[in-house]
Amino acid sequence: MVKNNYAADALRNNLKQVVVENNTDHTMYQRFVNECGASPPSWQSNAECEPSSRRKMSFKYPEKMDKDNAFLQKTKKSSREYCVSFVLICIWIFCTIVLMAKQEKKIDDVHQVTLAPNETKTQIVYKNHMPTTNKIQIMLDGAFMPDYYSALATHYLNVWVEFETSEENNNSKKLEVLKPENLQHTNITEIWSIPIVSEPLLEVVPEMHQNKIFKLNRLSPNTTLHGDTKLCMNTTLNTNFPIALTYDLFPINTEYGIIYAALVLIGLYVLIITEVIHKSIAAILAATTSISILALLDERPTKDELSSWVDIETLLLLFCMMVIVGILSETGIFDYLAILAYKGTKGKIWPLINTLCMFTAMVSSVLDNVTTVLLMTPITIRLCEVMQMNPVPTLMCIIFYANLGGALTLIGDPPNVIIGTNKDVIESGITFTTFSMHMGAGLAIIFITVNLHLRFIFRNMQDLKFTEPSNVTELRQELAIWQKAASSLSSYSKEEGVVRDKLLRKCKVIFSKLKDTLKGFKIDDNLPVERQQSYDDSVKDFLDKGSKLDKSLLWKCAVTLGFVITLFCLHSIPQLNLSLGWIALLGTLLLLILADHVDIECVLGRIEWATLSFFAALFILIGALSDLGLIEWVGRQTEVIIMCVAKEYRLSVAIILILWVSTIVSSFVDNIPLTTMMIKVIISMSQNHELELPLQPLVYALAFGGCLGGNGTLIAASCNMVCAGVAEQHGYRMSFVQFFKVGYPVMLGSVIIATAYLLITHVTLGWN
Numbered sequence: 113m114v115k116n117n118y119a120a121d122a123l124r125n126n127l128k129q130v131v132v133e134n135n136t137d138h139t140m141y142q143r144f145v146n147e148c149g150a151s152p153p154s155w156q157s158n159a160e161c162e163p164s165s166r167r168k169m170s171f172k173y174p175e176k177m178d179k180d181n182a183f184l185q186k187t188k189k190s191s192r193e194y195c196v197s198f199v200l201i202c203i204w205i206f207c208t209i210v211l212m213a214k215q216e217k218k219i220d221d222v223h224q225v226t227l228a229p230n231e232t233k234t235q236i237v238y239k240n241h242m243p244t245t246n247k248i249q250i251m252l253d254g255a256f257m258p259d260y261y262s263a264l265a266t267h268y269l270n271v272w273v274e275f276e277t278s279e280e281n282n283n284s285k286k287l288e289v290l291k292p293e294n295l296q297h298t299n300i301t302e303i304w305s306i307p308i309v310s311e312p313l314l315e316v317v318p319e320m321h322q323n324k325i326f327k328l329n330r331l332s333p334n335t336t337l338h339g340d341t342k343l344c345m346n347t348t349l350n351t352n353f354p355i356a357l358t359y360d361l362f363p364i365n366t367e368y369g370i371i372y373a374a375l376v377l378i379g380l381y382v383l384i385i386t387e388v389i390h391k392s393i394a395a396i397l398a399a400t401t402s403i404s405i406l407a408l409l410d411e412r413p414t415k416d417e418l419s420s421w422v423d424i425e426t427l428l429l430l431f432c433m434m435v436i437v438g439i440l441s442e443t444g445i446f447d448y449l450a451i452l453a454y455k456g457t458k459g460k461i462w463p464l465i466n467t468l469c470m471f472t473a474m475v476s477s478v479l480d481n482v483t484t485v486l487l488m489t490p491i492t493i494r495l496c497e498v499m500q501m502n503p504v505p506t507l508m509c510i511i512f513y514a515n516l517g518g519a520l521t522l523i524g525d526p527p528n529v530i531i532g533t534n535k536d537v538i539e540s541g542i543t544f545t546t547f548s549m550h551m552g553a554g555l556a557i558i559f560i561t562v563n564l565h566l567r568f569i570f571r572n573m574q575d576l577k578f579t580e581p582s583n584v585t586e587l588r589q590e591l592a593i594w595q596k597a598a599s600s601l602s603s604y605s606k607e608e609g610v611v612r613d614k615l616l617r618k619c620k621v622i623f624s625k626l627k628d629t630l631k632g633f634k635i636d637d638n639l640p641v642e643r644q645q646s647y648d649d650s651v652k653d654f655l656d657k658g659s660k661l662d663k664s665l666l667w668k669c670a671v672t673l674g675f676v677i678t679l680f681c682l683h684s685i686p687q688l689n690l691s692l693g694w695i696a697l698l699g700t701l702l703l704l705i706l707a708d709h710v711d712i713e714c715v716l717g718r719i720e721w722a723t724l725s726f727f728a729a730l731f732i733l734i735g736a737l738s739d740l741g742l743i744e745w746v747g748r749q750t751e752v753i754i755m756c757v758a759k760e761y762r763l764s765v766a767i768i769l770i771l772w773v774s775t776i777v778s779s780f781v782d783n784i785p786l787t788t789m790m791i792k793v794i795i796s797m798s799q800n801h802e803l804e805l806p807l808q809p810l811v812y813a814l815a816f817g818g819c820l821g822g823n824g825t826l827i828a829a830s831c832n833m834v835c836a837g838v839a840e841q842h843g844y845r846m847s848f849v850q851f852f853k854v855g856y857p858v859m860l861g862s863v864i865i866a867t868a869y870l871l872i873t874h875v876t877l878g879w880n
């Protein structure tokens with residue numbers, strides 16, 4: 113479909129530019145491949161409708177020494193692409209040299225310690241003098257409670273550092289002012305309380321790792337004190353508690369680490385925004401660079417530490433739900449639901465979009481938003497194809513409402529789960545019901561404003577449709593599918609090589625047809641009539657097709673989904689002992705057993721491996737950035753600013769700062785580690801008697817910020833990347849810039865509403 117004369121001129125200019133610059137069919141085909149990236153054209157605003165032949169993008173294929181592969185591989189690089197390649201190779205060389213030269217950090221001071229009940233165990237870390245550094249890193253291994261179960265802990269391990277002055281200080285004139293009799297046992301750090309398991313579980317649970325950098329308080333900056341610096345530990349258990357203790361006297365200097373971390377994060381976003389390489393490769397490169405920086409600072413993490421950074425639960429959940437959705441798609445249920453939605457809204461665009469969005473929000477409030485998006489994306493794409501709409505704008509709306517719906521309850525979004533299981537939050541009186549009431553009132557207003565905002569952005573209905581004729585779009589998508597099939601085959605066997613050659617020849621035929629279509633394309637007065645006939649035929653075929661359901665397989669999927677969804681809603685019960693990842697895995701195994709005729713290789717071929725690899729690399733990157741001190745620095749600066757404000761304005765400033773800082777930061781880094789860090793910050797502020805801040809408003813500000821920030825960028829939330837990956841698998845590409853242009857204004861508008869709501873309810877009305 114042609115949106116206007118400008119789009120038609122763009123097509124003509126595209127073809128003319130290609131033919132003038134390249135007078136061979138294979139070069140023209142390659143330029144087309146470069147510009148569409150194995151996907152049909154995505155939605156563009158008028159400002160983006162530059163002739164695509166002028167864009168410089170690279171596309172690479174596996175090597176194969178035959179005529180068809182040479183046809184795919186011949187690409188003339190521009191000077192810009194050479195510069196990008198040079199920079200990336202320099203980064204690779206830097207990482208290679210550093211990782212070859214630096215070993216994993218080895219710490220000799222490892223001690224096996226058994227803590228007796230009602231006894232404080234000490235370990236001397238500095239002998240006869242105060243530490244020369246201002247930090248010490250403590251690493252412990254023992255029967256600790258996992259973070260997500262810490263709210264259930266009843267016993268704790270307390271760790272702190274103290275300085276014990278020696279007798280010679282009593283005769284020193286330099287210490288007369290310090291009153292050494294009061295310095296015999298002086299804490300020079302805060303007390304670190306770690307939740308531990310109860311006595312019956314000590315020999316059952318696996319060891320957990322805990323790590324903390326203590327900041328040492330100097331007793332006398334200009335005076336040399338003599339004495340021992342000791343690490344002190346005790347527990348609240350009534351039995352012995354064994355731990356493995358490791359300490360580092362010279363931890364990483366986070367002042368430089370913060371700068372390095374910021375540069376790596378900026379570099380990652382530059383690569384993703386410019387799209388010079390795939391986002392998964394960009395994330396892997398950024399993660400490797402961050403590890404190299406840690407190695408350069410003599411803090412290269414071990415393989416076990418790297419493994420601990422990767423959230424296996426999230427990856428397992430994504431993988432298993434992708435398998436379930438892949439098998440569910442074989443039943444025909446997505447077409448059936450699409451038909452129901454079309455008939456229910458009578459084919460009207462905005463009622464259809466509103467129906468999809470509100471249903472997504474409701475489901476996302478009881479399920480995690482990743483599962484919701486996996487279920488809703490295929491239905492949305494099918495409906496948009498029938499109505500000859502570009503699915504990308506509609507999928508953006510689905511993502512926005514999935515994130516908003518997830519913010520409604522304590523189980524809808526991972527940041528809310530972290531908040532809801534915190535012991536201090538529970539003791540403050542925040543329950544599932546009160547949380548939903550406080551969040552629901554504000555989200556109801558945000559739902560309305562986001563809908564109005566989206567209607568304004570897409571006020572021109574043509575922005576929801578393709579900018580090309582339907583036959584051109586169909587040919588592009590068909591070509592992309594054949595290309596993807598050809599690229600997925602290797603030349604390891606003769607049979608695969610023969611099939612691959614046939615697929616490549618088919619690509620040539622489709623491209624020739626596309627070229628002829630572009631050459632013969634012209635605008636006439638009959639085009640609106642033809643477009644309407646094409647649309648009517650598409651809808652008629654869709655409705656006449658009916659719902660050919662595989663009822664046997666559908667029942668098996670329904671049983672599996674019922675099992676999974678029920679346990680998802682009950683997973684917070686302590687006696688269940690199953691996380692979301694384990695529930696999804698058990699459901700997947702059940703479905704594979706029931707649907708024994710399903711080809712597992714075909715199902716695994718539909719898994720978004722690029723999305724999973726992106727998340728794995730992102731987890732490692734966030735872990736490295738945390739070690740470099742970036743996330744902790746954000747929380748510390750927030751606390752410092754609030755302390756500088758007058759007492760009567762501190763609650764307002766605290767709400768605004770926590771809301772906006774968590775929103776902005778979580779729109780660029782993963783919101784899970786940010787929430788983990790910020791929950792400690794707000795609890796510390798609420799326990800500071802000088803600030804006199806209630807905890808509940810700060811919790812709601814953090815919950816709004818962590819969830820609303822997910823609408824800012826394409827990589828801000830897990831469900832965003834999952835939806836984009838599924839869409840790309842169907843042939844529709846959602847770029848970072850596309851999402852940013854729509855998502856960031858929507859995010860800012862939502863945060864403004866949330867700010868006004870929190871200030872009115874918690875500051876003006878005092879609803880705490």
